[in-house]
Amino acid sequence: MTLHVASAEPMQLYLQDARKYEYLTPEQERDLAVRWRERQDRAALDKLVGSHLRLVFKMARGYQGYGLPLADLVAEGNVGLMQAAQKFEPEKGFRFATYAGWWVRAAIQEYVLHNWSLVKIGTTAAQKKLFFSLRRLKARMQDLENGDLTPEAVESIATELSVPRTEVVEMNRRLGLDRSLNTALGEEGDSEWQDLLADDRPDQETTLAGAQERQQRQQFLKLGLGVLDDRERQILVARRLREEPLTLEELSQHFHVSRERVRQLEVRAFEKLQKAVVASAREQQIAAAGKGRELARA
Incomplete structure (x- = not known):
């Protein structure tokens, strides 16, 4: 199976690949997983993974708001999907989509954390949860401005996510001030933000x-x-x-x-x-x- 994620129209090719695979019944899924785990049947792995490519695409689209290329998000999600296939144990009774979803989400989130910002965002589970939940909670509160949150909003978010209020304030400021170095400038978009940054390093x-x-x-x-x-x-x-x-x-x-x-x-x-x-x-x-x-x- 070829996972197309880099070409002139990467996502169209990726979705063409994904549509070649039918959705699996629980019995088919279990049979494929057992064949791969016990006999290293590559054809079984291909069908198991291929039938969940659309899941990766759907989850990756949910992280487009961070300004990273969709193709890159999908590629990282595919890595998580393959890791899930290697470790899936069908006898435990879970559907592969449920199990793989955790791996796909973790892979995409890790990629976002490492590439979205020049500033280190967070390392603890609570900080990562705050990073990925802050926009959603601000939208729910109808507070999408890039300025500081109101004390009431800070208190509400900190309580819901079980994190200190100071971390909510700091994360909100980071999310508001960070800017992609590849942001296009000018009406023609022929230059990027990074072109205007001076290199202060000695020659x-x-x-x-x-x-x-x-x-x-x-x-x-x-x-x-x-x-x-x-x-x-x-x-x-x-x-x-x-x-x-x-x-x-x-x-x-x-x-x-x-x-x-x-x-x-x-x-x-x-x-x-x-x-x-x-x-x-x-x-x-x-x-x-x-x-x-x-x-x-x-």
Whole structure:
């Protein structure tokens, strides 16, 4: 069986495929499921899945309001349908459509959550339920504006879905402010919203220059630390180069000297480090200037 979901007219082809399959009786459905599970009968799987393609299409259409392509929603629903066929146990007495519906809905909802918004929508079951129920509840309350909900509406929705009021307010704002990057602009629709977004990331030249500068600083620091004795180096690293610096008291106990002595050693080590770094930078500048003169003469 071929599931057509990508072509010039994807949904027409998909529905043509779907109409080739007849609806199944409970007995036919059970027989096909058993043949697939026990004998890996591909023809049985084809009939079982094919007879439920229209179910996938119907469920996918229910999620068109999120601005995602219907073909993509159907494709994700088909994935859920195949997963359901792999795990269906007919002896438990449920119709395959009932069982598969859960898998199809879960697959489509997961796709919507991952692709509808640039902002992470929600991870808990309650947050997902809120995301997919908020529009329906707002419509029932005749409150479809993109602005903030009234306190009464927030309270009603939070109570019905058993979620905190703050989550209702936050989700409503996300649903109202998010905008697809592929939204067409202009009367001709020849450009998209994403075409107007500036790329704030540094260009390749800036990135390379930054990496070279960081490498140079690390080299200078390494040379500077090399002029310190072991105790000076340990104190300077502990006081100035650690994410969580040690206190003077901790170092005084470690080296068995007073806190004032530790402070003096830290200051002296830092001054020696600065002088070594400045000297190294000056030597590098002189070497670069000499190389530049040689290139100019050549």
